[in-house]
Amino acid sequence: MKVRHVALIIIALLVLDQVIKIYVKTHYFLQEEHNVLGNWFKLHFIENEGMAWGMKFGGDWGKMLLSLFRLVAVIWGCFYIKRIVSEKKHPGFLVCVALIFAGAAGNLIDSMFYGLIFNESDLYLHNVATMFPKGGGYASFLHGRVVDMFYFPVIDTILPSWVPFWGGQRFTFFDPVFNLADACISCGVIILIIFQSKFFPTEKKKQSEEIQNA
Numbered sequence: 001m002k003v004r005h006v007a008l009i010i011i012a013l014l015v016l017d018q019v020i021k022i023y024v025k026t027h028y029f030l031q032e033e034h035n036v037l038g039n040w041f042k043l044h045f046i047e048n049e050g051m052a053w054g055m056k057f058g059g060d061w062g063k064m065l066l067s068l069f070r071l072v073a074v075i076w077g078c079f080y081i082k083r084i085v086s087e088k089k090h091p092g093f094l095v096c097v098a099l100i101f102a103g104a105a106g107n108l109i110d111s112m113f114y115g116l117i118f119n120e121s122d123l124y125l126h127n128v129a130t131m132f133p134k135g136g137g138y139a140s141f142l143h144g145r146v147v148d149m150f151y152f153p154v155i156d157t158i159l160p161s162w163v164p165f166w167g168g169q170r171f172t173f174f175d176p177v178f179n180l181a182d183a184c185i186s187c188g189v190i191i192l193i194i195f196q197s198k199f200f201p202t203e204k205k206k207q208s209e210e211i212q213n214a
Contacts, residue, residue, distance in 0.1 A: 001091045006081055006098045013102035017180040018109060021147040025114070025129050030121040033151070040154045046177050047121065047145035067111040067142040074108055077101045092191070093199040099188030106181030110146040115139025148177045 028045040035042050049063060081097060118129045120138035139145070155173040159166050192199070 001085065001094050003082060003085045006085060006094055009095065009098040010102045010105070013099070013180070013184055014106055014109075017102070017106040017184075020149065020180055021106075021110065022131070024149045025118060025121065025147050026131060027128060028149075029126040029128055030123045039156065040152060042151040042153070043149050044151040044177050045121075046148050048148050049145050063111070064142055067108065070104055070108040070111065074101070074105050077104070090199040092195055096188040096192045096199075099184040099191075103181040103183070103185035103188065106179070106184070107146050111144050112142055114144030114147070116141060116144070118144075146179065146181075148179045148182070150179060150183070151177045 024043065024045050028043070030045060030047065033042055033044040077097075077100075081094075081101065084097065085094065114137075116137040116139070117131055118137055119127075119133035119135065121127065121129045137144075152174045153172045155171065157171055159169055159171050161167040
C-alpha cells in the first residue's frame with residue numbers, strides 16, 4: 001500500500017464525516033431527534049465541547065489544550081504515516097492508522113473552524129444554524145464544538161424495582177451520542193487490538209522466542 005492509498009482513505013472519511021456534520025448542523029436544531037431504524041438507531045443532534053463520546057475536559061482552557069493536542073497529533077501523524085508506509089507495514093495496520101488519523105483530524109476541523117463559520121445552535125430558541133452568518137460565528141479559533149449525531153439506544157427501559165441500588169431507574173444501552181470521526185478512532189483501535197499478532201508477526205515471534213529462551 002502506498003501513501004496515496006492511505007491518503008485517499010483519510011480524505012474519503014474526512015469528506016463523509018464533514019458532509020454529515022454540516023448537514024446536521026444546518027438542518028437540525030439542538031437536540032432534535034429522528035428515528036432511522038426503529039427506536040434503536042436515531043439521529044440526535046448534540047454538540048460536544050470536549051473529548052470524544054461527549055466527555056468534557058477542563059472548561060475553555062481545557063478545550064484549547066485539547067484542540068492544540070489534536071493539532072500536534074495530526075501533524076505528527078502525517079510524518080508517521082509516511083514512515084510506516086516506507087517501512088512496508090501490514091496493509092491492515094495502515095488502514096487502522098488511517099482510520100485513527102481521519103477521526104482525529106475530523107474532530108479537529110470542528111474545533112478549529114466550526115466556531116468561526118457557524119452561528120450558535122441555541123437549545124431554547126430551537127434555531128437551525130447557518131454557515132458564514134453576518135454577525136460572525138459563535139466562538140473563536142480552536143473553540144468550536146464537535147457535532148455529534150449517531151445514537152444507538154439498543155436497550156431503553158426502566159429497571160425492575162427488585163434490582164439493587166438502580167431499581168426503578170431508567171437504563172439505556174448504548175447511551176453515548178457520537179459521530180463518524182469517533183467511530184473511525186474506535187474501530188481503528190479495536191481492530192489493532194484484535195489483529196495485532198497478524199499486523200506485527202515479527203515482534204510477536206521475537207517476544208515468544210525471548211520467553212522460551214528465558
